[in-house]
Amino acid sequence: MILQITLLVGLVLFSVLAILAKDLIKSAICLAVSSLLLGVVFFRLGAPYAGVFEISVVAGLITVLFILTIALTKAEGDVRESKLARIAFPLFFVVFALIDALVMKGLLEKIPLLEAAPEAGSFSDVLWRERTFDLVGQLAVILAGVFAVLALFRKRDNHD
Amino acid sequence: MIFLYIALPLAVAAVLPLLGKASKKVLPDLLGNATLAILLFVALSGVKNFWGGFGNPIVERLGWFGETVNLQVTLDGFSQFMLLTVQLVSLAVGLFSVSYMDHYGSKANYYALLLVMVAGMNGLLLSADLFNVYIFLEVAAVASYALVAYGLEHDELEASFKYLMLSVVASAAILIAIAVLFGMTGGLSFAAVAEGLRSLPAKGVTAICAALFLMGFGLKAALVPFHAWLPDAHPSAPAPISAILSGLLIKVSGVYALARIFFNVFGLTPALSQVLLWLGAISVVVAAFLALGQKDMKRMLAYSSVSQVGYVILGVGLGTPLGIAGGLFHLLNHALAKGLLFLTSGSVQQATGTRNLDEMGGLAKRMPVTAGASLVGSLSIAGVPPLGGFWSKLLIIVALVQAGEGALAVIAVLASVLTLWYYLILQRKAFFGQLHERWRAVREAPFWMAAATVVLALLVIGVGILFSAVLKAWVAPAADVLTKGF
Numbered sequence: 277m278i279l280q281i282t283l284l285v286g287l288v289l290f291s292v293l294a295i296l297a298k299d300l301i302k303s304a305i306c307l308a309v310s311s312l313l314l315g316v317v318f319f320r321l322g323a324p325y326a327g328v329f330e331i332s333v334v335a336g337l338i339t340v341l342f343i344l345t346i347a348l349t350k351a352e353g354d355v356r357e358s359k360l361a362r363i364a365f366p367l368f369f370v371v372f373a374l375i376d377a378l379v380m381k382g383l384l385e386k387i388p389l390l391e392a393a394p395e396a397g398s399f400s401d402v403l404w405r406e407r408t409f410d411l412v413g414q415l416a417v418i419l420a421g422v423f424a425v426l427a428l429f430r431k432r433d434n435h436d
Numbered sequence: 437m438i439f440l441y442i443a444l445p446l447a448v449a450a451v452l453p454l455l456g457k458a459s460k461k462v463l464p465d466l467l468g469n470a471t472l473a474i475l476l477f478v479a480l481s482g483v484k485n486f487w488g489g490f491g492n493p494i495v496e497r498l499g500w501f502g503e504t505v506n507l508q509v510t511l512d513g514f515s516q517f518m519l520l521t522v523q524l525v526s527l528a529v530g531l532f533s534v535s536y537m538d539h540y541g542s543k544a545n546y547y548a549l550l551l552v553m554v555a556g557m558n559g560l561l562l563s564a565d566l567f568n569v570y571i572f573l574e575v576a577a578v579a580s581y582a583l584v585a586y587g588l589e590h591d592e593l594e595a596s597f598k599y600l601m602l603s604v605v606a607s608a609a610i611l612i613a614i615a616v617l618f619g620m621t622g623g624l625s626f627a628a629v630a631e632g633l634r635s636l637p638a639k640g641v642t643a644i645c646a647a648l649f650l651m652g653f654g655l656k657a658a659l660v661p662f663h664a665w666l667p668d669a670h671p672s673a674p675a676p677i678s679a680i681l682s683g684l685l686i687k688v689s690g691v692y693a694l695a696r697i698f699f700n701v702f703g704l705t706p707a708l709s710q711v712l713l714w715l716g717a718i719s720v721v722v723a724a725f726l727a728l729g730q731k732d733m734k735r736m737l738a739y740s741s742v743s744q745v746g747y748v749i750l751g752v753g754l755g756t757p758l759g760i761a762g763g764l765f766h767l768l769n770h771a772l773a774k775g776l777l778f779l780t781s782g783s784v785q786q787a788t789g790t791r792n793l794d795e796m797g798g799l800a801k802r803m804p805v806t807a808g809a810s811l812v813g814s815l816s817i818a819g820v821p822p823l824g825g826f827w828s829k830l831l832i833i834v835a836l837v838q839a840g841e842g843a844l845a846v847i848a849v850l851a852s853v854l855t856l857w858y859y860l861i862l863q864r865k866a867f868f869g870q871l872h873e874r875w876r877a878v879r880e881a882p883f884w885m886a887a888a889t890v891v892l893a894l895l896v897i898g899v900g901i902l903f904s905a906v907l908k909a910w911v912a913p914a915a916d917v918l919t920k921g922f
Contacts, residue, residue, distance in 0.1 A: 408505040413559060413571030416446055420552045420575055423545055424582030426453065430542045 456544020513913025657690020675782020712753025719746030
């Protein structure tokens with residue numbers, strides 16, 4: 277229980293740091309640490325596939341991509357942002373934590389416990405046989421992302 | 437056959453950027469519009485399945501080389517109605533883009549994004565599963581962020597970023613609600629969740645999920661007070677994209693998804709109905725006043741979209757068969773007319789280089805086709821008989837009176853007068869009056885742009901004149917699905 281709470285507190289802490297850090301590299305690393313912790317939480321809750329994906333893709337691959345991009349494009353490390361954002365976020369966070377503390381426990385008690393069968397069948401079975409339509413959608417999201425990058429980083433020679 | 441709605445645009449989109457290397461303009465134009473035309477044909481041929489309002493949903497299951505996989509699309513009267521609307525406006529937008537998008541460059545990429553967005557909307561309309569809805573919502577949204585920023589100017593990038601940020605909040609709210617529902621019921625398909633919710637004594641949690649959905653889809657539909665992103669995003673996008681965003685996307689990923697989940701999964705309760713009615717009424721009034729003060733033509737149209745979506749919600753939220761039919765009919769009328777108006781605003785902007793209404797004037801003398809089409813669209817949305825907008829607003833108002841919501845009916849009538857007022861301002865400032873010296877050399881829009889607007893204008897007139905046939909063949913089957921509930 278104490279380990280679980282430590283993990284969750286760490287997760288929140290590093291997520292907040294990722295948003296508040298001024299240096300992009302630090303921000304990316306904080307994000308990686310928080311998703312590493314989330315991966316561990318997934319493992320402990322009996323969802324090994326989610327844990328593996330969280331750690332390998334989000335904590336690993338995406339962090340590498342972030343750091344590569346920052347290293348390649350970086351002219352100046354600090355991000356300038358309006359003061360409002362720096363005030364708004366902590367405020368939002370405190371409000372969220374308050375609501376969470378007041379409501380969430382009562383809410384969770386009301387949710388009936390389903391039989392614990394989180395990983396019915398192998399991962400590929402679930403993805404391929406149960407959620408095939410999602411795969412089509414995910415393919416489309418990837419296509420949309422690729423075209424978006426192509427469109428937004430195209431040469432503007434034709435545009436007046 | 438039904439799966440074609442998703443597979444065909446995705447497949448063509450995937451090869452377009454490669455083919456675009458060989459032919460920069462002709463091939464993308466041809467392939468993009470041919471795809472949209474085929475989809476329209478498929479949608480038209482599907483109308484007969486639900487003719488007259490009765491017909492069970494068609495479920496199509498696909499295998500993968502003999503292997504059973506869960507690739508399932510569901511088509512019922514409501515999806516059919518929306519699909520046909522989507523394909524109609526998309527094809528008009530595609531044709532308009534042939535001339536309009538020339539000076540933006542990289543046409544293959546543009547059509548690819550457009551097709552992915554259409555595929556995303558179609559996928560959402562054919563899903564019968566909460567998580568599928570979320571994924572296809574994102575498909576359409578990701579494509580639309582890029583399309584809003586397509587001009588790559590400062591304003592466009594800023595608008596796109598604002599749109600992205602608010603849209604992410606909406607997606608997060610929707611995803612949380614889906615996760616909680618999945619945790620409670622153990623299922624994701626509409627039927628399983630509806631079944632699960634009926635047997636659960638968890639009204640409080642269900643209400644919170646409903647509130648999250650309302651916020652998420654309300655943001656996507658740009659209902660007041662969730663509308664802040666729309667007046668930036670829609671005017672900044674290239675005109676055909678504004679047309680598709682205002683005409684279709686806010687309705688598919690906002691109104692359709694909201695109605696589908698509230699009617700077919702939760703079941704519309706009186707409390708929920710009241711919330712929807714007041715959200716709708718506030719949107720109608722607030723956005724109409726905001727539209728009055730606008731000088732930017734496209735911004736005025738964008739505020740008008742918020743206001744008109746309010747009418748749709750007002751009708752649908754009422755929950756009576758007549759109210760739902762009126763709301764959905766208004767959705768169709770607004771999709772056609774607002775698509776038309778944004779396209780004509782694109783023609784004007786391309787001809788004059790400005791969107792400021794104060795700088796225009798007398799353009800009808802130089803651009804008679806565009807001016808005529810724009811007038812038809814304006815009058816339809818303003819609710820002037822015999823155009824479509826008149827009949828749908830009439831149905832909504834009659835339904836409100838029948839249901840004993842007299843106050844809301846009065847609000848709807850008064851706001852309709854406001855609508856007429858700001859559309860008359862738009863028409864007078866842009867197209868009527870003295871021709872400004874600056875615009876002597878202005879010429880009518882190129883062929884494809886004019887053709888697309890004329891087609892839409894004819895449709896607006898046709899739907900108005902043949903409204904009872906349209907209601908019966910097209911709207912009634914959709915309204916039936918919602919009336920039936922879950």
